[in-house]
Amino acid sequence: xxxxxxxxxxxxxxxxxxxxxxxxxxxxxxxxxxxxxxxxxxxxxxxxxxxxxxxxxxxxxxxxxxxxxxxxxxxxxxxxxxxxxxxxxxxxxxxxxxxxxxxxxx
Numbered sequence: 001x002x003x004x005x006x007x008x009x010x011x012x013x014x015x016x017x018x019x020x021x022x023x024x025x026x027x028x029x030x031x032x033x034x035x036x037x038x039x040x041x042x043x044x045x046x047x048x049x050x051x052x053x054x055x056x057x058x059x060x061x062x063x064x065x066x067x068x069x070x071x072x073x074x075x076x077x078x079x080x081x082x083x084x085x086x087x088x089x090x091x092x093x094x095x096x097x098x099x100x101x102x103x104x105x106x
Contacts, residue, residue: 002026010034012049020062050075 003026007018010032018030051059051068059065 005029006031008032012051012055016058016062016064 005021005026006029007014007021008031010018010030014030014032018028022028051072056065056068059068
């Protein structure tokens, strides 16, 4: 049975679920608070999107992980900055062979 489904939010999660639903044969309308002209005006802007191991799991379930890996670079660690540009928190890289940090390390 094909359903008509509206997905609100055209970010990474909304786009992924809309694509999966369409692949299953549903008629999907994807909407976002921003209008198309606003999104197209910023299409050359880098948003430096990072994907967590959990997010990569979702992409793998959708069959998109190889495509994502081909278009990305590994993230070795993260640094958060205060508005004053002072470093406030550093996250060490995920140990080799693991998909997440040990408990207590964020």
